[in-house]
Amino acid sequence: MTRQFETIIYEEDGPIGTITLNRPANGNMFNATMCHEIRDCINDIRRETRTRVIVITGAGDKFFCIGGEKTDMEDTNLYAGVLPVLDMYESIDRLQKPVIASVNGFSVGGGHVLHVVCDLTIAKESAIFRQVGPMMGSFDAGYGTWYLEDLVGKKKAKEIWMLNPKMTAADALAMGLINKVVPDDQLQAATREMALELANRGAFALASIKAAFGVRHGGVGGMSRMSHDLLLRLNLDTDESKELAKSFAEKRTPDASKFGH
Numbered sequence: 001m002t003r004q005f006e007t008i009i010y011e012e013d014g015p016i017g018t019i020t021l022n023r024p025a026n027g028n029m030f031n032a033t034m035c036h037e038i039r040d041c042i043n044d045i046r047r048e049t050r051t052r053v054i055v056i057t058g059a060g061d062k063f064f065c066i067g068g069e070k071t072d073m074e075d076t077n078l079y080a081g082v083l084p085v086l087d088m089y090e091s092i093d094r095l096q097k098p099v100i101a102s103v104n105g106f107s108v109g110g111g112h113v114l115h116v117v118c119d120l121t122i123a124k125e126s127a128i129f130r131q132v133g134p135m136m137g138s139f140d141a142g143y144g145t146w147y148l149e150d151l152v153g154k155k156k157a158k159e160i161w162m163l164n165p166k167m168t169a170a171d172a173l174a175m176g177l178i179n180k181v182v183p184d185d186q187l188q189a190a191t192r193e194m195a196l197e198l199a200n201r202g203a204f205a206l207a208s209i210k211a212a213f214g215v216r217h218g219g220v221g222g223m224s225r226m227s228h229d230l231l232l233r234l235n236l237d238t239d240e241s242k243e244l245a246k247s248f249a250e251k252r253t254p255d256a257s258k259f260g261h
Contacts, residue, residue, distance in 0.1 A: 003040075003041070003044065005022075005037045005041065006033055006037065007021070007022055007023055007031065007033050007034035007037055008020060008021055008022050008034060008037050008038060008041065009022050009059070010041050012050075012051060013192070014196075014199075015050065015051060015052035015053060015195075015196070015199040016051070016052070016053050016054075016055060016192065016195045016196070016199065017045055017051040017053070017054050017055070018054075018055040018056075018057065019038060019041055019042075019054065019055070019056045019057075020057055020058065020059050021034065021038075021056070021057070021058045021059060021064075021065050022059045023059070024058070024059040024060035024062070024063060026069065027062075027063040027065070027066035027067075027106065027108075028058040028059060028060075028063045028064065028065045028066065028111070029065065029066055029067055029068060029069045029111075030065070030067065030068040030069060030083055030085060030088070030110055030111075031068075031069045031083070032083055032084060034088075035083055035084045035085055035087055035088045036084060036087065036088075038056075038088045038091065038092075039084075039087045039088050039090075039091040042054070042091040042092060042095055043091060045095070045097070046095055046096065046097075049203075051097065052097060052198070052199040052203060053097060053098050053099075053100065053195040053196075053198045053199050054095065054097055054098070054099045054100070055099075055100045055101075055102050055191055055195055056092075056099060056100070056101050056102065056114070056118060057101075057102040057103075057104055057191070058103075058104050058105060058111075060104075060105070061104060061105060061184075062105040062106065063104075063105040063106050063111075064101070064102075064103040064104055064105050064106060064107040064111055064114075064115065064127065065106075065107060065108070065110065065111025065114055066106055066107075066108040066109060066111050067108055067109025067110035067111050067112075067132070068083045068085060068109070068110045069083075083110075085110055085113075086142070086143075088114075089113065089114070089117045089142075089143045092114075092117050092118060093117055093143070093214060094214075095210075096206075096207035096210065096211070097203070097206070097207070097210075098119045098120065098198050098206055098210065099118045099119050099120075100118060100119065100120045100121070100122060100191060100194060100195055100198075101114065101115035101118035101120070101121040101122070102122055102123075102187060102188075102191040103115055103121060103122070103123035103124065103127045103129075103169075103178070104123075104124055104127065104187055105124075105126075105127060105128070106127070106128050106130075107123075107127060107128070107129045107130075108128070108129075108130045108131075108132055109130075109131065109132050109133060109136070109138070110140070110144075112129055112130065112131050112144070113131075113140050113143055113144035113148075115129075115178070116143065116144060116147050116148050116151065116177075117143050117144075117147060119210065120179045120194065121172075121177070121178040121179055121180075122178070122179060122180045122181075122182065122187070122190060122191050122194055123169040123172065123173075123178050123180070123181055123182075123187070124169065124181070124182060124183070124184040124186075124187040125169055125170070125181055125182070125183055125184055126169070126184050127168075127169045127172075127181075128166060128167070128168065128169075129166075129167040129168075129169070129171075129172045129177065129178075130164060130165070130166045130167060131144070131148075131160050131161055131164055132164050133161065133164075134161065134162065134164065135164055139161070144161075145157065145161065146217050147217070148160065148161070148177075151176055151177055152175050152176055152177055156175060169181045180194070243255060
């Protein structure tokens with residue numbers, strides 16, 4: 001991919017694609033442009049096969065992401081007057097490839113939801129996790145609550161959302177919020193090692209696993225993703241499907257005698 005972006009940097013390293021949130025002076029906060037650029041970048045990745053794993057991280061060494069920019073939320077030109085973060089979260093959740101959050105600093109508010117939506121999270125020891133929505137009169141009523149409950153349980157998820165504790169990387173690891181903690185100076189190397197390990201797994205198997213995890217919360221969309229992207233693909237490879245497609249193209253009656261149930 002050769003596209004240039006305003007608020008993110010996209011780089012490829014073999015099978016690994018890395019999206020870097022590139023607004024370090026603003027805590028790598030989302031604005032409308034960043035939400036759209038992450039969505040568009042991931043949709044581009046979806047259409048090619050050379051990239052097997054995505055990493056999302058923040059520019060600099062202090063912030064992963066500290067949420068959405070308040071001024072953009074007040075822009076009345078935006079749909080419903082809020083940031084289009086759902087487009088971004090959905091693109092990550094629906095991507096058939098695994099996404100790793102490499103948390104290199106503060107992961108706060110919407111930035112906390114961002115790492116929760118990713119499939120795996122690796123963090124440096126000095127990283128800080130916190131949900132501050134209610135402290136600012138804000139909240140996330142979908143991915144940030146349901147997926148968080150899946151990770152840490154309902155009572156702990158409510159504590160994180162209602163009391164807004166500040167959590168160290170060690171705290172987050174102990175409660176199952178993240179997958180791995182490494183020394184600060186080893187984060188990049190450890191992230192690459194994890195990504196390469198994923199890249200050596202079966203791509204179709206990983207896509208199937210990710211889709212399976214998404215079915216419960218996905219409703220019709222989740223079921224459609226599972227049945228269309230996975231089951232339909234398998235069905236198209238069967239003798240029955242091939243014979244029916246061939247007979248239709250040849251305008252003849254299919255030989256159904258060979259198909260059993």
